[in-house]
Structures are given as C-alpha cells and as structure tokens.
Amino acid sequence: MTAHAESRIVSWHANPSKPRFVPPPGAVDAHCHVFGPMAQFPFSAKAKYLPEDAGPDKLFALRDHLGFTRNVIVQASCHGTDNAATLDAIARSNGMARGVAVVDPAISEEDLHAMHAGGIRGIRFNFLKRLVDDAPKDKFLEVAQRLPRGWHVVIYFEADILEELRPFMDAIPVPLVIDHMGRPDVRQGPDGPDMKAFRALLDGRADIHFKATCPDRLDAIKEGGMGDPWNDFARSVAPLVADYSDRAIWGTDWPHPNMETEIPDDGHLVDMIPRIAPTPELQRKLLIDNPMRLYWAD
Numbered sequence: 001m002t003a004h005a006e007s008r009i010v011s012w013h014a015n016p017s018k019p020r021f022v023p024p025p026g027a028v029d030a031h032c033h034v035f036g037p038m039a040q041f042p043f044s045a046k047a048k049y050l051p052e053d054a055g056p057d058k059l060f061a062l063r064d065h066l067g068f069t070r071n072v073i074v075q076a077s078c079h080g081t082d083n084a085a086t087l088d089a090i091a092r093s094n095g096m097a098r099g100v101a102v103v104d105p106a107i108s109e110e111d112l113h114a115m116h117a118g119g120i121r122g123i124r125f126n127f128l129k130r131l132v133d134d135a136p137k138d139k140f141l142e143v144a145q146r147l148p149r150g151w152h153v154v155i156y157f158e159a160d161i162l163e164e165l166r167p168f169m170d171a172i173p174v175p176l177v178i179d180h181m182g183r184p185d186v187r188q189g190p191d192g193p194d195m196k197a198f199r200a201l202l203d204g205r206a207d208i209h210f211k212a213t214c215p216d217r218l219d220a221i222k223e224g225g226m227g228d229p230w231n232d233f234a235r236s237v238a239p240l241v242a243d244y245s246d247r248a249i250w251g252t253d254w255p256h257p258n259m260e261t262e263i264p265d266d267g268h269l270v271d272m273i274p275r276i277a278p279t280p281e282l283q284r285k286l287l288i289d290n291p292m293r294l295y296w297a298d
Contacts, residue, residue, distance in 0.1 A: 008052045010263075012255035016065065017267030021274050023067045024284055028291040031179070031211050031251025033076040034059055034089045041088070044080030051078060054255040056089035060096075062254055066270050072295055074154065075102040076257050077126060083115065090119035098295040100124050100154050105139035109146060116148045121295050122177065123147065127157040127165065137168045144172045150297060152176060152209075158183045159194040162201065175207040177249070177294070180214045186236040187225060195236060202244055209247045209294065212237050212286065215272055216256070216264035228268055234275040241276045241286065248277075249291045 036043070037053040063071055071093065075086045083101045090097045100122040101115055123143070127135050144153055153172050156179040157165055169176060178201075184194035202208055215230035215237075217223075225232050241248045250273060252266055277286045 008050050009258075010052045011257060011259040012054060013263050013265050016062065016265050019066060019267040019270035021271050023270070023273070023287055024280070025069065026292075027068045027287040028070040028072060028249075028295070029063060029066070029068045029251050029254075030072040030249040030291040030295070031074055031213050032059060032071055032254045033074055033257055034085050035076060035078065035255060035257075036085060041079065041082070041085035043078045044082065046080060047078040049078055049258045051076075051255070051257065055085075056092045059089065059254065060093065062252075062266060066252070066266060069096065070291075070296075071097040072099065072251065072291060073097055074100040075124060077102070078257065083120070087115070087118045087120070093119075102126070103143065105136065105143040107143065112146065112148055116151070121150065122152040122154050124154040124156065124179075127155070127161060141168070141171055144174060147174055152294065154179060156180070159185065159197070162197050166201070166204075169201070170205075175209070175294075176205070178208060178210040180218065180253075181210050181212065181237070181240070183214075183218060184236070186215075186218050186232045188236070189232075190236045190239040192236070195240065199240070199243075202247065209249055209290065210240075210244070211251060212241050212248045212276055213251050214253050216253075216259075216262070216269065221262070227262065228264065230272060234272065238276045238278070241282060245277075245282055245285050246290065248286050249294070250277075250286050 034056055035051040035054040037055050073086050073089050075083050079085055081102050081104045086099045090099050099120045101120045102124050125140050152175040154177045159182050162182055182198055188194055215233035219225035219230040219233040221227040252269055277283045
C-alpha cells in the first residue's frame with residue numbers, strides 16, 4: 001500500500017514546552033523539514049509516508065518559541081526530488097534559512113545553480129531502505145562532482161552499513177555531513193563498537209561534519225532505549241561533541257518525519273544541548289560557528 005492510500009500522519013508535538021536552556025543569540029536549528037502544504041506542494045507518488053501539512057509558518061513559529069534565529073531546511077523524503085516546498089520556505093525566511101536538496105542525479109548544471117541562488121547549499125543521499133527504494137551510488141558520485149562551489153553532501157544511513165559505505169564516501173570530492181551520526185546504538189555507550197566505527201570515519205577525513213541529533217530516535221523505548229530524557233544518548237554523544245567540537249552541528253528534526261516512536265517534546269530536545277555541549281564555547285561551536293561556516297559562508 002502506498003502512502004497515498006493511508007491516512008495522513010501528525011508527527012510533531014502539538015504544544016512543545018519552553019526549553020529551560022536558552023540558545024545563544026544567532027543559534028541555528030541545522031536540521032529541520034517542511035511538509036507541503038499539500039495543496040500547493042504535492043507529495044511524491046513514491047512517498048513512504050503521508051504527513052499532515054507542516055509548512056514554513058509553523059516552522060518559524062517553533063524557531064521563535066525555542067529561541068533560535070536560523071534554520072537549515074532539509075528536503076524531506078516525502079517530497080522526493082521536487083524541492084519546491086523547501087525552496088519556498090527558504091524564500092519566506094527573510095534570509096534566515098538555507099537548505100539541503102534531494103535531486104535527480106541527472107539534474108542540469110543550470111538547475112543546480114538556480115538552487116544555489118534559492119539558498120540550497122548541499123544535497124542529500126538517503127540509504128535508509130524504509131524511506132527510499134533506490135540509492136544508486138554511481139549516479140550519486142557523478143552528481144557530487146558537479147555541485148556548485150561551497151556545497152557539501154549530506155548522507156543518511158544506519159550504523160550497520162557504515163563499513164560498506166566507506167569506499168563510496170571516500171570517493172565523494174566535497175565535504176560530507178552525516179545525519180544523526182549514522183544512527184549508532186547509543187546503548188553501547190561512548191566506547192561501543194558503533195561509536196568507535198564512527199570515530200574512525202571522522203578520523204579518516206577532516207572535512208566530515210556530523211549532526212548530534214535525534215535522541216528521540218536513537219534512544220527510543222521502542223528501540224530498546226529508555227526514552228525521554230534520553231540518558232543513553234547524552235552519555236554516548238557528549239564525548240563525541242567534545243572531541244570533534246569543530247565538526248558537530250545540531251537540529252530539532254522537526255516535524256519529526258515518519259516517527260515510529262513517541263513524538264518528542266521539542267523543548268526537551270533543546271534541553272539536551274547543554275548535556276552534550278556543557279560549556280558556552282562548545283554550545284557556540286555546535287549552534288553558531290559550525291553551521292554558519294557550512295551554510296552562510298557567503
């Protein structure tokens with residue numbers, strides 16, 4: 001059954017709490033999405049889930065509620081390679097948003113540069129089988145060689161295929177950003193095999209950033225974790241942020257696409273920040289310096 005034969009999904013908290021942690025002025029939510037509105041921006045016929053509308057007005061209201069200044073809007077898989085909703089949200093942000101696109105590998109140079117003018121600064125390759133049917137590495141490598149100057153590649157995968165992907169990632173000629181640290185099993189702790197493998201990846205290339213994000217996915221009760229307040233996540237991720245402080249970025253993942261676990265309170269997600277970045281210096285790098293260098297260098 002396709003997503004379009006199913007009822008639409010609400011995946012975000014209706015009344016997120018006000019976080020206790022106050023982000024520093026200029027803080028960037030560097031991983032979030034928009035859905036639709038469907039009447040204006042239809043979802044892909046290949047979408048694996050069909051969400052309720054969560055457009056830029058809701059996103060920017062949440063940004064203000066949580067105390068952030070900027071957003072990096074990542075193309076959601078439910079919109080496929082039609083980036084119109086993401087570009088529209090960036091255009092409505094008054095310069096306070098940039099984006100990451102999902103593209104057909106055959107995209108033209110002209111269209112890539114038009115996306116750059118629209119605020120896109122990277123493309124995303126998704127290797128989660130539950131979200132995409134095809135991930136052609138050869139075609140991904142070809143388009144990665146044609147990106148506008150200053151762009152990077154975002155890669156989303158699960159920890160069990162990290163070693164399989166290493167040659168592919170090594171061949172990508174632009175900087176990399178790893179979504180959600182490659183989804184390690186945080187129950188293993190900071191010295192577990194998943195984190196050791198991820199550290200080896202970071203040690204192999206100095207131009208890899210990572211998103212210290214999604215405790216709600218990585219420390220979920222359904223996945224064997226303890227759930228909110230996500231103590232295993234905090235214990236496992238804080239040393240990674242400390243050791244690679246110039247390469248960590250953070251985001252809410254709102255509106256939490258295709259959630260298979262309890263919908264998180266976004267205020268609680270923000271309160272994770274001082275647990276993984278306990279000093280003002282680490283917080284500034286995580287929330288301002290690193291994402292600004294990636295997305296607002298120009």
